[in-house]
Amino acid sequence: MEAQKNLLLDIKDLKVHFDIAAKSAWPWSKPSKLKAVDGVGIRLYEGETLGVVGESGCGKSTFARAVIGLVEATDGNVVWLGQDLTKLDHVGMREKRKEIQMIFQDPLASLNPRMTVGEIIAEPLKAFYPELAADDVKQQVKAMMAKVGLLPNVINRYPHEFSGGQCQRIGIARALILKPKLIICDEPVSALDVSIQAQVVNLLKSLQKEMGLSLIFIAHDLSVVKHISDRVLVMYLGNAVEMGEGDALFAEPKHPYTKALMSAVPIPDPDLERNKHIELLEGELPSPMNPPSGCVFRTRCPQATAGCAEKKPQLEGGDVHAVACLNVH
Numbered sequence: 001m002e003a004q005k006n007l008l009l010d011i012k013d014l015k016v017h018f019d020i021a022a023k024s025a026w027p028w029s030k031p032s033k034l035k036a037v038d039g040v041g042i043r044l045y046e047g048e049t050l051g052v053v054g055e056s057g058c059g060k061s062t063f064a065r066a067v068i069g070l071v072e073a074t075d076g077n078v079v080w081l082g083q084d085l086t087k088l089d090h091v092g093m094r095e096k097r098k099e100i101q102m103i104f105q106d107p108l109a110s111l112n113p114r115m116t117v118g119e120i121i122a123e124p125l126k127a128f129y130p131e132l133a134a135d136d137v138k139q140q141v142k143a144m145m146a147k148v149g150l151l152p153n154v155i156n157r158y159p160h161e162f163s164g165g166q167c168q169r170i171g172i173a174r175a176l177i178l179k180p181k182l183i184i185c186d187e188p189v190s191a192l193d194v195s196i197q198a199q200v201v202n203l204l205k206s207l208q209k210e211m212g213l214s215l216i217f218i219a220h221d222l223s224v225v226k227h228i229s230d231r232v233l234v235m236y237l238g239n240a241v242e243m244g245e246g247d248a249l250f251a252e253p254k255h256p257y258t259k260a261l262m263s264a265v266p267i268p269d270p271d272l273e274r275n276k277h278i279e280l281l282e283g284e285l286p287s288p289m290n291p292p293s294g295c296v297f298r299t300r301c302p303q304a305t306a307g308c309a310e311k312k313p314q315l316e317g318g319d320v321h322a323v324a325c326l327n328v329h
């Protein structure tokens with residue numbers, strides 16, 4: 001029998017709605033709501049990688065930031081090892097940074113340009129464990145640099161002296177120095193050259209195995225998450241439209257949006273690639289300030305029927321493979 005997996009994160013119906021100031025100057029005009037995340041739920045188990053995909057603007061970063069408390073959740077729960085993080089104050093949330101860390105899309109911009117590599121990686125350690133001796137800190141930083149493939153002699157250099165890929169290694173070392181249980185990676189390779197992307201993905205994969213980490217790995221491209229994810233969540237306009245174990249989802253995508261994303265992924269075989277049917281999505285991503293009624297995908301869905309404007313589909317089907325579509329099941 002398969003060993004019982006340990007549930008780390010149980011996110012229920014998470015919503016982040018931003019208030020957007022009214023354009024009109026009339027005092028009675030109300031601010032509008034931008035529904036960046038509109039009811040997303042996931043479960044994440046120990047040692048697991050959840051890939052999150054969807055085109056730019058669909059709410060991936062806002063979702064990630066709400067999990068770690070960088071933006072306030074409007075509604076829903078983020079239950080981390082039995083404790084609801086949305087109920088914690090600033091001090092309580094800060095403590096959780098020992099367990100949950102984040103790495104960002106733009107590696108250089110996310111590093112303080114006035115600090116050396118050694119100082120950047122040491123900073124979280126010094127903040128949480130001020131009693132640690134300087135030698136001890138330095139030793140831990142050097143060990144972490146070796147783990148992420150940075151030579152120890154670059155410890156006194158500054159971020160601008162490094163390539164994008166190396167900057168991301170510095171960001172990873174900084175995120176790992178507190179030995180967290182979960183790292184949320186917000187498009188960590190999107191700004192890197194394709195040749196470097198695989199190196200960074202492979203590094204994260206091997207560190208995950210070695211340290212027993214869980215990852216939430218965000219990308220706008222399905223082909224990037226394919227190699228690293230145990231399960232994949234597909235988001236569209238702030239909603240979860242499909243979620244499934246990688247094999248099941250990639251072998252048999254069910255939601256019309258996932259199918260469209262999938263047909264955009266290049267196939268390595270040139271004959272297959274030439275003959276494949278590309279389901280191009282028509283039209284623009286609607287504004288999250290004025291999302292379509294019923295199913296949010298209906299304005300671009302090739303399978304939409306009249307009922308799709310009436311009822312909002314819910315994600316149904318369980319942990320292995322779930323889809324939110326009124327015309328699939």
Ligand SMILES: Nc1ncnc2c1ncn2[C@@H]1O[C@H](COP(=O)(O)OP(=O)(O)O)[C@@H](O)[C@H]1O
Pocket residue numbers: 018034035036054055056057058059060061062063288
């Ligand atoms: N602080 C904010 N205030 C208002 N709108 C925001 C804010 N952050 C993000 N948004 C909006 O929320 C939507 C989702 O953005 P984001 O989460 O960055 O998407 P993604 O990461 O998938 O590209 C977008 O329409 C974006 O403009």
Ligand code: SF4
Pocket residue numbers: 255256257295296297298299301302303304305308313324325326327328
């Ligand atoms: S519910 Fe309707 S519009 Fe939405 S994905 Fe399914 S078929 Fe398309």
Ligand SMILES: [Mg+2]
Pocket residue numbers: 060061062186187
């Ligand atoms: Mg983003």
